[in-house]
Amino acid sequence: MFLSRTLGRTLFAAAARSKQYATTAAAASREGHNPLQEFFEADRSPEDDKPVVYGRSWKACELRLKSWDDLHKLWYVLLKEKNMLMTQRQMLNAQNLRFPNPERIPKVRKSMCRIKHVLTERAIEEPDPRRSAEMKRMINAL
C-alpha cells in the first residue's frame, strides 16, 4: 500500500515535471525566445559616458517579508544572474581581459545565502516535525 502510494507519487511528480519542462520549451520556441542569450548581457554598452551602477544585495530582513513562492522565484532569478556573471567572467579571463564590476558575483552569492538562511529559520519554526524535517533536508541539499 505504502509502496504503491510512494511509487504513484514519484511517477506523478515526474510526469508533472516533464510536462512542465515540455511546456517551458514549447513556450520558449513559440515566443522566439533564445535561451542562449540568457548567458550574455544584452543591455550593457561600455561606450556610454556614465559608468554602469549596479544595485545592492538583498537583505535578510527584506527576504523575511517574502512568501515561499516569491523566495522560490527569486532564487532562480539569482541563479540565472550568477550563471550569467560566471560565464562572462570565464570568457573574459580566457582572453586575458578585465571582468568589469566583479563585485556583482559576491552580491548575488550573498543574496542566495540569505534566502537559504531565511528558509532555515522558517524550517526551524515549523510546528509540524515531518514538514520541518523535509524543509531542512531540502535546504541542506542546496
Place this chain on the structure above:
Amino acid sequence: MGSRLGRRVVQFANLPIKLLMPNSFTNIHEIALKTIPSATKIEIKRVLQSLYGFDVDKVRTLNMEGKKKKRGGLLIAKPDYKKAYVTLKTPLSISPDLYPIRIIDEDKKRINKQAKSSLVQDHEAHTEAHHHWLHDRKEAQPPFRPQKHGRLGRPEGASNAKFPWSSMRSASGSTR
C-alpha cells in the same frame, strides 16, 4: 533536489553553469558547459530544460582536472570541473553584438592588426639588413666629379683658395 512540501514538489536547483564560447554564432547544434564535478547528466538536462528552456537532445559529460602549478614547494591548484557537451534538438544562433562576445571579437581584431603591422615592420627591417653597410655611405657622399688639373698637377682653383700658404706660394712663384 526535489522535496515534497504539503502536496507539491518543490525543487531548488543550485547548479552553477558556465557556458563556453561557441566556435560559430549561427546554427549552433551543440553547446559546451562547465559545471561542478558532482553534477549528473540528468541534473544538467533538467536544469537546462526547466530553467532556461533549451530543447535538449542528449548530454555528454567528461570530468576535467584543474590545472596544477608548483611554485617552489607550494602547489597552486585550480578546482576540478565537469565539462558537458549538450546536443540541442533545434539549432540556435546568437548575435555577436552581445556584451562579452563583442569585446572579445574587437580585442582579437586589434591583436591581429598589431601582429600584421609588426610583421610588415619586421619585413622592412629584414630587407634593410640585407643591404651592405657601405651602400648608405655611398648614397650619402656627393657624386665623384673629375677635376681639371692645371700645370704642376694642382687644381685650377688652387690659386684662388683662401689658405694661409697660398699667398706664400704665389709670392715665391713671383720672386722666381
